[in-house]
Amino acid sequence: MAHNDVVVVTDGLSKHFGDFVAVDRFNLEVKAGTVVSLLGPNGAGKTTIVRMIATLIKPTAGSATVCGYDVVRDSDAVRSVLSLTGQFAALEDNLTARENLVLMARLRGYSRKDAAHVTDGLIDRFDIGEFRDKLVKSVSGGQRRRIDLAASLVVEPRVLVLDEPTTGLDPRSRQVVWSTIRELVATGVTLFLTTQYLEEADALADYIVLLDHGRATARGTANDLKSQIGDQRVDVVAADAAGLEKLVLGLSSNFHLTVSAEQRMVSIPAPDDVNDLAKVASAVHDVGVEVDEIALRRPTLDDAFLALTGQPLAKDQTDHDLEESRS
Amino acid sequence: MTVIDIERPSDYAALPPRPAPFRRFFTETALLVGRGLRTIPRVPSRLSDVTIQPLIFTLLFLYVFGSAIHIPGIRYQDYLLPGLIGQSLAFGVIGAGTATATDFATGVVDRFRSLPVTRLSVITSQVVGQILEQILGLVIVAAVGIGLGWRPHLNVGSAFELVGLMLLGLTAFTWFGVLMGMIFKSADAMQGIGFAVVFPLTFLAGAFVPISGMKLIPRTIGEWDPLSALVAAVRHVCQGTNSSGSWQLTHPVVSMIFWCALITAVCVPLALRRFRTTTAAK
Numbered sequence: 001m002a003h004n005d006v007v008v009v010t011d012g013l014s015k016h017f018g019d020f021v022a023v024d025r026f027n028l029e030v031k032a033g034t035v036v037s038l039l040g041p042n043g044a045g046k047t048t049i050v051r052m053i054a055t056l057i058k059p060t061a062g063s064a065t066v067c068g069y070d071v072v073r074d075s076d077a078v079r080s081v082l083s084l085t086g087q088f089a090a091l092e093d094n095l096t097a098r099e100n101l102v103l104m105a106r107l108r109g110y111s112r113k114d115a116a117h118v119t120d121g122l123i124d125r126f127d128i129g130e131f132r133d134k135l136v137k138s139v140s141g142g143q144r145r146r147i148d149l150a151a152s153l154v155v156e157p158r159v160l161v162l163d164e165p166t167t168g169l170d171p172r173s174r175q176v177v178w179s180t181i182r183e184l185v186a187t188g189v190t191l192f193l194t195t196q197y198l199e200e201a202d203a204l205a206d207y208i209v210l211l212d213h214g215r216a217t218a219r220g221t222a223n224d225l226k227s228q229i230g231d232q233r234v235d236v237v238a239a240d241a242a243g244l245e246k247l248v249l250g251l252s253s254n255f256h257l258t259v260s261a262e263q264r265m266v267s268i269p270a271p272d273d274v275n276d277l278a279k280v281a282s283a284v285h286d287v288g289v290e291v292d293e294i295a296l297r298r299p300t301l302d303d304a305f306l307a308l309t310g311q312p313l314a315k316d317q318t319d320h321d322l323e324e325s326r327s
Numbered sequence: 328m329t330v331i332d333i334e335r336p337s338d339y340a341a342l343p344p345r346p347a348p349f350r351r352f353f354t355e356t357a358l359l360v361g362r363g364l365r366t367i368p369r370v371p372s373r374l375s376d377v378t379i380q381p382l383i384f385t386l387l388f389l390y391v392f393g394s395a396i397h398i399p400g401i402r403y404q405d406y407l408l409p410g411l412i413g414q415s416l417a418f419g420v421i422g423a424g425t426a427t428a429t430d431f432a433t434g435v436v437d438r439f440r441s442l443p444v445t446r447l448s449v450i451t452s453q454v455v456g457q458i459l460e461q462i463l464g465l466v467i468v469a470a471v472g473i474g475l476g477w478r479p480h481l482n483v484g485s486a487f488e489l490v491g492l493m494l495l496g497l498t499a500f501t502w503f504g505v506l507m508g509m510i511f512k513s514a515d516a517m518q519g520i521g522f523a524v525v526f527p528l529t530f531l532a533g534a535f536v537p538i539s540g541m542k543l544i545p546r547t548i549g550e551w552d553p554l555s556a557l558v559a560a561v562r563h564v565c566q567g568t569n570s571s572g573s574w575q576l577t578h579p580v581v582s583m584i585f586w587c588a589l590i591t592a593v594c595v596p597l598a599l600r601r602f603r604t605t606t607a608a609k
Contacts, residue, residue, distance in 0.1 A: 049587065054441045055440075055441065056437055056440055056441060076443055077443075079441060079442060080443040080445040082441075083441075084437075084438070084441040086434045086437055086438060086441075087434070088433060088434035089436040090433055090434035090436060090437060091435070092362060092366065093367035093433070094365075094369045094370055095362065095365065095366060099365070103358060103362055104442075105344050107355060107358055107359075107439070107442050107444050108342065108357050108443070109343060109345055109351075109443075110342065110343075111343065114343075118339060121339075135369065155339065155342065156339050177576075293472045
């Protein structure tokens with residue numbers, strides 16, 4: 001058994017669907033009170049890992065424990081210390097927000113009276129009051145997510161697992177969900193979170209594991225990873241191939257260029273924000289070629305993969321397509 | 328984290344000690360069935376599937392086609408209503424399948440399974456909820472039928488027999504539907520395939536016109552269609568009529584019990600197995 005302050009431990013955790021290796025010997029420790037994020041594109045195996053930890057599917061090899069309980073042998077005990085919020089905000093559409101929460105509380109074992117008490121507390125805490133008696137199918141995506149989070153917190157879990165909590169949300173709703181998650185974290189909840197957005201892992205997590213094709217390819221704090229990825233960049237897109245050549249000639253002496261010929265683009269690290277943008281812009285002006293675009297861009301998941309794995313991000317099937325085609 | 332217990336919400340009451348799994352199974356099943364029943368009045372289409380459609384059939388056959396259908400020895404109301412009840416039972420496959428597929432697709436089942444609830448209660452509640460919904464539909468159809476002149480000849484014994492057969496049929500067809508829902512995983516596919524298969528089989532099952540008068544091919548299918556045994560058994564119990572033709576039509580009650588037992592015996596283990604391995608569809 002792991003130390004007391006380690007909540008989730010995976011050891012060589014693997015999942016195969018037929019010949020396809022969805023998760024390959026994944027190792028992780030999540031310490032109590034921390035936020036760990038699995039970051040990766042669709043099909044990287046994030047959801048599969050979450051499902052194994054939440055006892056929804058069994059590992060093919062390796063093991064995982066939650067609070068010392070084995071996910072296969074003690075699955076019922078695992079379910080009582082862990083709360084999962086899956087990707088799809090799994091609520092009953094035709095019950096109200098409040099009815100959904102009461103149902104969850106009752107299923108966790110509360111009496112009718114205690115379930116009502118817990119639910120009212122959550123409605124306050126997650127600011128659900130305004131739409132507590134609306135049917136879930138008629139609330140907005142962001143509101144739905146809040147109800148969903150609240151539903152995972154009808155008991156105080158030792159570990160909260162959020163699978164892509166903001167996928168499909170508009171930027172404003174995303175901000176709201178983030179601030180809700182931050183508040184949760186401030187109360188000391190241990191959080192295990194998956195995301196496709198570098199920005200989200202950066203905003204929320206203490207520790208990030210980058211996942212690609214079922215393997216952990218890099219891990220560390222957001223700062224560790226960012227120092228490897230590099231900061232934001234200035235991208236310059238030339239109007240034509242001849243222009244790109246001139247740009248490369250004119251800029252390579254002063255800047256560290258990454259050239260992408262098929263996109264007619266040069267990309268330059270810009271750790272110094274707008275100052276770097278201004279320097280690049282004035283250099284481009286001096287070269288005197290026509291450009292389609294010149295822009296300051298934050299690093300994306302693609303950049304992270306390029307920097308950390310040396311390979312661009314593959315456009316892949318989603319976890320679920322794969323699972324479905326193999327189940 | 329530096330922030331602390333002071334800010335930790337104090338809304339959590341202590342959980343009572345967990346009862347034995349056996350007790351929990353009943354509580355949890357009841358909670359989940361309650362969840363399903365509570366949504367019925369809010370999704371009118373679900374109830375209309377089990378009522379409006381049989382009602383349209385009742386009116387259509389009674390007042391439109393029925394004028395050209397003469398079945399010797401029995402009033403058409405008395406012939407038709409048992410047939411419609413049999414048809415409604417068979418359509419339970421589609422309702423159960425659609426509801427199950429929807430629950431899997433939306434991840435609701437995964438959420439329930441990630442809770443410390445007995446897993447059997449999740450699937451049992453699906454079956455029980457569907458059966459209750461079907462019973463509601465059957466009662467409405469029967470009541471309207473009686474209003475339009477259907478006169479079942481039931482005594483206490485045959486009333487119990489009818490209820491027993493209905494529950495058996497509901498159990499078999501609902502489990503079948505739940506299994507199909509887990510296989511297709513899509514409510515649309517479930518509806519499409521369901522109607523394409525179940526509809527023709529109910530037409531051939533002697534629900535509306537006697538099988539004995541059909542041409543060779545439909546007659547042969549109808550004579551061995553399990554739904555024919557169902558329809559003939561309901562009609563036999565309600566009206567005391569006897570059907571002629573294949574063995575299953577001359578022994579409809581025994582045949583119906585056999586078919587339902589067979590369907591249940593095949594579908595329950597497959598459904599439970601599937602339930603353990605199936606996860607959300609998208």
